[in-house]
Amino acid sequence: MSHERAVAALLALAVVLAAGIGLSVLGVLPAPWTDDEGDVRIVGADGETKAAIDVEVADTRQERYTGLSDHDSLEPGEGMLFVHGDEGERTYVMREMAFGIDIVFVGGDGEITEIHHARAPESGEDGAEMHYSGRAKWVLEVPYGYTNETGVEVGDELVIENTF
Incomplete structure (x- = not known):
């Protein structure tokens, strides 16, 4: 050559x-x-861990678009962490979801800014019209009612245990 x-x-x-x-x-x-899985914790103001969650990581446009719509359910302690390049106003929908979830919006500083309890779409709905918004760099989706069960609230901190 x-x-x-x-x-x-x-x-x-x-x-x-x-x-x-x-x-x-x-x-x-x-x-x-990077891995497509990770571990996160949610810590309250007292420094105590309220929840430890094994997450799938959605860090591409396609993964964020699909989200949990290709899952049948989530168990307590499981979730999906959506990773965005920067903090901004985000809107999530329940498109083609088979089950309800809690949608947790997390700012660039790790603080939870908003929590929505998003029911599953009913018969005849595809969920695309079900909008949930908040300011976030990360968005965590967990089983419906999980944030209430664990006492997670706005102002708590999301701690990412490992890098993805």
């Missing part, structure tokens, strides 16, 4: 690699160096 061809091949590889990293950072592609 000639020197020029080798340089061109390396340059093409660098461009593909940079594009892949860029798409991962933008949340279009999943980051290959």
Whole structure:
């Protein structure tokens, strides 16, 4: 292989690699160096843990769009953590959901800003018209009523146990 061809091949590889990293950072592609699972805790003002949750991580546009709609249920202590690049106003819907959930909005500082108890869509509803909004960098979805059962409330802190 000639020197020029080798340089061109390396340059093409660098461009593909940079594009892949860029798409991962933008949340279009999943980051290959991260897990799709993690552990989070919710801590009250007294520093005591109110809930420990094993989460699936939704950190791409496609994963955030699909969310839990491809699940049949969630058990207590299970959830999905939606990861956004920055804090902003977010709206979640119950599109094609088979069960109710609590939707917990968490600001960039880790503080819970809003909690919604979202019922499952009824017969004839697809859930797309069921809107739940709040300011968040992260959104945690857990089983319906779980935040009430564990005493989780606005102002509590979400602690991410491991990086994804």
